[in-house]
Amino acid sequence: MKKFIIALLVCVLALSSCAFGASEFNEVWLVTADTTAKGAAGQVFVQLVQEKVKAANSGLVIDYFPNGELGGDADLLRQAQKGYIAIMLCQTAPVVSFIPEVAVFDLPMVFARYDGDTIDRVLNGDSEFHKQMSAAYEKAGLHLLGFMQNATYRLTTANKNLATLSDFKGLQIRTMENANHMTFWTAIGAEPTPLAWSELYISLQNGTVNAQENAADTCVGAHFEEVQKYLACTNHILYCNQICMNDKLYKALSPEHKAVLDKAISEALLEMRPRLEEIDKSNKAILNKGGMTIINYDNSFFTDVLAMQGVRDLYRRIDNATNGLASTLEKSLADSAAAVVPPPSEAAPEVPVPAPAE
Numbered sequence: 001m002k003k004f005i006i007a008l009l010v011c012v013l014a015l016s017s018c019a020f021g022a023s024e025f026n027e028v029w030l031v032t033a034d035t036t037a038k039g040a041a042g043q044v045f046v047q048l049v050q051e052k053v054k055a056a057n058s059g060l061v062i063d064y065f066p067n068g069e070l071g072g073d074a075d076l077l078r079q080a081q082k083g084y085i086a087i088m089l090c091q092t093a094p095v096v097s098f099i100p101e102v103a104v105f106d107l108p109m110v111f112a113r114y115d116g117d118t119i120d121r122v123l124n125g126d127s128e129f130h131k132q133m134s135a136a137y138e139k140a141g142l143h144l145l146g147f148m149q150n151a152t153y154r155l156t157t158a159n160k161n162l163a164t165l166s167d168f169k170g171l172q173i174r175t176m177e178n179a180n181h182m183t184f185w186t187a188i189g190a191e192p193t194p195l196a197w198s199e200l201y202i203s204l205q206n207g208t209v210n211a212q213e214n215a216a217d218t219c220v221g222a223h224f225e226e227v228q229k230y231l232a233c234t235n236h237i238l239y240c241n242q243i244c245m246n247d248k249l250y251k252a253l254s255p256e257h258k259a260v261l262d263k264a265i266s267e268a269l270l271e272m273r274p275r276l277e278e279i280d281k282s283n284k285a286i287l288n289k290g291g292m293t294i295i296n297y298d299n300s301f302f303t304d305v306l307a308m309q310g311v312r313d314l315y316r317r318i319d320n321a322t323n324g325l326a327s328t329l330e331k332s333l334a335d336s337a338a339a340v341v342p343p344p345s346e347a348a349p350e351v352p353v354p355a356p357a358e
Contacts, residue, residue, distance in 0.1 A: 026059050027059045027060075027061050028059060028060050028061065028253070028257055029061045029063050030060065030061065030062055030063065030086035030087055030245075030249070030261075031063045031065070031084075031085040031086050031087070032046060032049075032050075032062050032063065032064045032065070032085070032086060032087040032088070032089075033064070033065040033066070033069065033070040033071075033076050033079075033085050033087075033088050034046065034066055034067075034068075034076065034088060034089040034090060035067065035068040035072060035073055035076070035090065036066060036067065036089070037067060038066070038067060040217075041148070041241070041272065041275065041276055041279060042089050042090075042148070042241050043066050043067070044272065044275065045089070045148055045241070045243075045268055045269075045272050046062070046064055046066065046089060047064070048264075048267075048268040048271060048272070049062060049264045049265060049268045050062040050064055052263070052264035052267055052268060053260055053261065053264045056260040056263075056264070058256055058257060058260045059257070060253075060257045060260050060261060062087075065085075070085065073088075073090040073091075073094035074094055074097065076088040076090065077090070077094065077095065077098050078098075080142060080244060080245065080246050081098070081140065081141045081142060081246065082246075083246045083248060083249055085246075086245055086246055086249050087145070087243065087244070087245045087246075088243075088244060089148075089241055089242070089243045090241065090242065091239075091240065091241055091242070092105040092147075092240055092241075092242055093105070093106075093176070093178065095242060095244075098140055098142075099136050099137060099139075099140045099142070100136075100321060100322060101132070101133060101136035101322045101323065101325045102133075102136075102242070103180065103318055103321055103322055104133075104318060104322050104325050104326050104329050105237070105238060105240060106178065106180035106181065106237070106318060107314075107315060107318055107326055107329070107330075108180075108181075108184040108236045108237070108305070108306075108311060108314065109234075109235060109236050109302050109305055109306060110238075110326075110329060110330065110333070111151065111153070111235070111238045111333070112153070112235040112236070112302045113299050113302050113303075114151065114333055114336075114337060115151050116149065116150040116151035116273060116277070117340075118333065118336045118337045118340070119149060119151055119238070119333070119336075120149070120150075120269075120273070121336045121339075122329070122332045122333050122336050123146075123147040123149065123240075124146050124147055124266075124269065125336075127332045127335075127336065128328055128331075128332055129325070129328050129329050129332040130332075132325055132328055133325065136325070137244060137247075138247055141246065141247050141248070142244045142245065142246065142247055143244060143245045143246070143247045143250040143251075144242070144243075144244055145243040145244055145245055145261075145262075145265050146242075146243050146265050146266070146269050147240055147241070147242050147243070147269075148240065148241040148242075148243065148269055148272055148276070149238055149239065149240040149241070149273075149276065150272075150273040150274070150276040150277050150280075151238075151277075152215065152216075152238075152239045152276055152277065152279075152280040153215070153233070153234075153235035153236065153237060153238055153239050154213050154214055154215055154234075154235075154236055154237040154238075154239060155213065155214070155215065155216060155219070155231055155232065155233055155234060155235070156173070156211060156212075156213045156231075156232040156234045156236075157204075157211060157212055157213075157214075157219055157224050157228040157230065157231055157232070157287075157292070158171065158173075158210060158211035158228060158229070158230045158232060159204075159207075159210045159211070159227075159228055159229050159230070160210060160211070160229075160230065161229075161230055161293075161295070162230060162232040162234075162295055163295060165188065165189075165301065165304055165305065166189075168185075168188050168189050168190045169189035169190070170189065170190070170191060171185075171189070171190040171191065171210065171211050172190075172191050172193060172208075172209045172210050172211065173185055173190050173191065173192055173193065173209060173210075173211035173212060173213065174192075174193055174194070174195045174200055174203065174204075174209045174211070174212040174213075175192040175193070175194060175212075175213060176194070177194040180314065180317075180318060181237070182194070183310070183314050183317075184236065184311065184314060186310065187308055187309075187310025187311045187313075187314060188305060188308060188310070188311070190211075193209055195208075195209065200212060200222070201222060201223070201224070201227060204224065204227040204228060205226075205227045211228075212224070212228075213234070213236065213237075215239045215280075216231075216279075216280050216283035216284050216287065217279055217280075217283045219231070219283070219287055220283045220286050220287060224287070224292075225286070225287045225290030225291055225292050226290070228292060229291070229292060229293065230292060230293050230294075230295055231284065231287050231288070231292045231293070231294045231295065232295040232297075233294065233295060233296050233297060234297070235297075235302070239276075239280075243265065
């Protein structure tokens with residue numbers, strides 16, 4: 001009942017302040033919500049945006065409701081579509097039901113061989129992928145504000161040394177109930193098993209399953225170092241949050257307010273990137289100190305996985321389901337990586353050209 005009353009009040013506020021422009025105090029309030037826990041990266045990001053917007057002193061206000069106060073991810077996406085709230089943040093998986101093209105983030109290891117800068121130029125820069133994804137959001141009544149990432153990923157914990165690709169054969173791994181994820185694990189020889197999160201720790205402890213996959217901070221929060229021996233950096237899914245806004249409300253903003261919001265989002269994304277890297281490193285260190293051996297792979301491991309027939313079939317399936325956006329993503333990543341020019345100190349020395357003989 002409390003959530004319903006809050007949501008109702010928010011709807012009234014959103015319609016009066018956002019949909020119809022500035023309030024009598026010349027302020028425009030953008031109700032923003034997510035389900036991230038206190039202190040999580042998503043919450044830190046929105047608070048950064050909130051501070052930057054306030055500092056601009058333009059009359060724009062970010063009214064923030066964190067930690068699921070206004071509902072779960074699917075609820076918030078529906079509210080954003082209808083304009084009951086203005087902005088929401090979540091990981092990419094829940095968005096697929098609303099925007100099928102977001103399934104490209106289920107492409108296994110598509111980002112694994114690239115650094116954060118390369119990925120950022122594709123997801124948030126002037127790439128063909130960004131243009132097509134933005135159009136997909138707009139078709140769903142939403143405006144894409146950005147993606148928050150820095151080449152950190154979902155990893156695999158196990159009680160088996162996953163040193164080589166053949167070691168994954170027969171691995172009983174708990175996964176989300178996601179058809180694309182399960183197809184990937186099956187393709188590399190593992191045995192995926194959907195299992196309720198509340199049952200996972202005890203299932204790992206008693207051997208019902210002997211592996212699971214999640215980001216490093218989630219593994220720390222669940223104390224998996226107590227029941228798992230290895231942390232394999234499989235980097236199979238990018239740990240990424242998307243930030244979106246009701247499209248009509250975004251377009252109704254004045255040019256000044258759009259500029260303030262876009263600048264705040266862009267600056268906060270940039271500032272969060274080193275924090276995301278540090279969160280990932282520090283949590284891996286905690287797991288290692290707790291007794292887990294960390295397994296890293298070179299690019300040949302990812303190349304071998306991506307060459308497997310079952311994985312290529314999954315890529316084609318996702319490409320068809322996203323109107324070719326999977327192919328666009330692969331090409332945009334390759335183009336972004338190729339476009340990087342090394343600094344002068346790293347460039348090859350010039351070879352003097354001999355003067356022509358006289």
